[in-house]
Amino acid sequence: MTQSPKPNSPFATHTARSVSLRIAGLPGAAIVLSFGLVLSVWALLGAWSEVPDTILPAPWDVWGAALELWYNGSLLTDLGASLGRAGIGFAIGSTLGIGVGLLTGRVAIARVMLGPVLSLLRPIPAIALVPLAIVWFGIGEGSKYFVVSYTVFLAVWFNTHHGMQYLPETYLRAARSLGATPRREFVSVMLPSVAPHILAGVRLGVALSFLSLVAAELSGASSGLGFRLQEARQYIRTDRMFALLIILGALGAAADFVVQRLGAKLVHWEQA
Amino acid sequence: MRGAHVKIEGLTIRHGRSRDRAHGADIALRNIDLDLQPGSFTALIGPSGCGKSTLVNAIAGFTPPAQGRVWIDGAQVHGPPPEVGVVFQQYALFPWLTVLGNVRFGLKQFRLGRRAEVERAEAALAEVGLAELAHRYPQQLSGGQRQRVAIARTFATGPRVLLMDEPFGALDAQTRVDMQELLLALWRKRRATVLFVTHDVDEAILLADHVRVMSHAPGQLVMHYQLTQPRPCKLSRAGRDLLMLREDILGLLRPPGTFRPEHLS
Numbered sequence: 001m002t003q004s005p006k007p008n009s010p011f012a013t014h015t016a017r018s019v020s021l022r023i024a025g026l027p028g029a030a031i032v033l034s035f036g037l038v039l040s041v042w043a044l045l046g047a048w049s050e051v052p053d054t055i056l057p058a059p060w061d062v063w064g065a066a067l068e069l070w071y072n073g074s075l076l077t078d079l080g081a082s083l084g085r086a087g088i089g090f091a092i093g094s095t096l097g098i099g100v101g102l103l104t105g106r107v108a109i110a111r112v113m114l115g116p117v118l119s120l121l122r123p124i125p126a127i128a129l130v131p132l133a134i135v136w137f138g139i140g141e142g143s144k145y146f147v148v149s150y151t152v153f154l155a156v157w158f159n160t161h162h163g164m165q166y167l168p169e170t171y172l173r174a175a176r177s178l179g180a181t182p183r184r185e186f187v188s189v190m191l192p193s194v195a196p197h198i199l200a201g202v203r204l205g206v207a208l209s210f211l212s213l214v215a216a217e218l219s220g221a222s223s224g225l226g227f228r229l230q231e232a233r234q235y236i237r238t239d240r241m242f243a244l245l246i247i248l249g250a251l252g253a254a255a256d257f258v259v260q261r262l263g264a265k266l267v268h269w270e271q272a
Numbered sequence: 273m274r275g276a277h278v279k280i281e282g283l284t285i286r287h288g289r290s291r292d293r294a295h296g297a298d299i300a301l302r303n304i305d306l307d308l309q310p311g312s313f314t315a316l317i318g319p320s321g322c323g324k325s326t327l328v329n330a331i332a333g334f335t336p337p338a339q340g341r342v343w344i345d346g347a348q349v350h351g352p353p354p355e356v357g358v359v360f361q362q363y364a365l366f367p368w369l370t371v372l373g374n375v376r377f378g379l380k381q382f383r384l385g386r387r388a389e390v391e392r393a394e395a396a397l398a399e400v401g402l403a404e405l406a407h408r409y410p411q412q413l414s415g416g417q418r419q420r421v422a423i424a425r426t427f428a429t430g431p432r433v434l435l436m437d438e439p440f441g442a443l444d445a446q447t448r449v450d451m452q453e454l455l456l457a458l459w460r461k462r463r464a465t466v467l468f469v470t471h472d473v474d475e476a477i478l479l480a481d482h483v484r485v486m487s488h489a490p491g492q493l494v495m496h497y498q499l500t501q502p503r504p505c506k507l508s509r510a511g512r513d514l515l516m517l518r519e520d521i522l523g524l525l526r527p528p529g530t531f532r533p534e535h536l537s
Contacts, residue, residue: 177332179380
């Protein structure tokens with residue numbers, strides 16, 4: 001379990017740093033222990049059980065499949081294609097999400113016009129959009145960008161919009177009484193106030209970009225990790241599926257870690 | 273820089289809740305007249321929820337009046353006037369700025385240039401004894417230190433009217449005494465017109481030369497005491513007159529029907 005920092009620490013910067021390290025993840029020992037346990041159970045099952053390899057491949061088979069994908073060059077191509085789609089879709093979606101969120105959060109007419117529609121669109125799962133995206137944008141890159149950026153947009157929009165509803169009134173009053181112009185009030189007070197909410201939305205957006213990416217690639221793609229998964233199903237290469245799924249998990253965790261660390265630097269005052 | 277003249281006439285403020293309007297329950301302040309002479313120090317005291325903060329918000333230009341007007345030196349208040357400084361109970365320091373950054377925030381409006389701005393902010397911090405903490409963040413400071421920063425931030429802009437909304441309410445007793453001394457020292461130098469909201473009778477008597485008492489909601493000013501001690505105010509205001517005044521104010525603040533010691537005899 002995590003322990004809270006000493007309340008009377010005279011070196012508060014120190015405290016803040018240890019807090020961010022704690023958030024970043026479990027202690028290294030716990031990670032090793034957790035993976036070690038799962039791996040050994042998996043290895044035991046692989047060595048002694050009668051479960052066929054097409055249902056549960058052994059760890060060394062999965063490792064072999066990963067190496068195979070690496071050496072025949074498809075893994076690098078797939079990684080490039082998938083990360084490119086996730087990255088571009090995420091960039092478009094989060095930029096629009098922040099922009100529209102600030103707008104609907106701040107401008108009454110935008111809130112009235114867009115708010116209800118966006119709230120209605122929010123519960124639609126990404127995978128349900130794939131057929132429509134293919135009709136609109138074809139099976140090329142366009143439909144992937146669309147599905148990813150759409151899902152990311154809604155998550156980031158919602159958090160930004162929500163954050164704008166709860167701007168601390170005293171900050172705004174303090175800014176006004178200290179002679180801030182509306183523009184400076186927006187840039188120097190509202191934006192930092194809402195930044196923790198935006199960050200929460202962006203973090204969610206990163207996770208969703210992988211989710212929706214694979215959904216988009218499962219149907220109608222000629223490269224990418226999702227496509228390779230689908231292909232592995234056709235050849236009943238369960239070992240490849242495991243390798244690809246593990247890679248997807250690791251990628252998502254790594255992306256979340258990076259965003260979380262960058263965010264903690266950016267929103268350094270929010271260390272609760 | 274002298275204090276400004278604050279004049280309030282027939283001020284009525286309603287809450288935003290329109291469903292209360294029919295039976296008048298939305299009225300926060302009713303028909304307030306108030307005149308604060310330049311350079312005076314007025315304590316505003318009243319039971320919690322009576323509308324003291326609402327009055328401060330109206331003078332600060334945060335809340336538009338339903339009826340009546342507020343003038344600062346003859347100019348009617350519409351938005352936050354530049355000559356009015358506000359110190360909030362919750363400090364309202366920006367956590368994303370350092371202590372120095374917070375003080376500089378209020379100085380941007382004067383377009384001083386970086387050097388002069390930093391110098392003036394550092395001078396303001398030195399005045400409240402926090403020069404060494406300039407590069408810390410507010411959340412790394414104690415409550416008393418935070419309120420010092422807030423006071424420095426407000427004083428640095430040279431306000432001619434200073435509104436303080438229970439600024440020391442969240443502080444422990446000793447820190448509170450230190451802050452009161454600091455405030456009086458700063459005020460003696462600047463002579464801004466001060467309106468100081470408190471629910472502490474002793475604090476009001478200690479600091480102010482005018483004490484205004486406000487009634488339960490809807491808020492109305494029911495009593496005005498003028499303290500005649502010579503200026504500058506001494507911290508050791510004692511004596512029979514003040515004790516009687518204190519009892520008097522406490523009596524006004526007690527809602528009718530509550531227990532009083534004399535009922536026992």
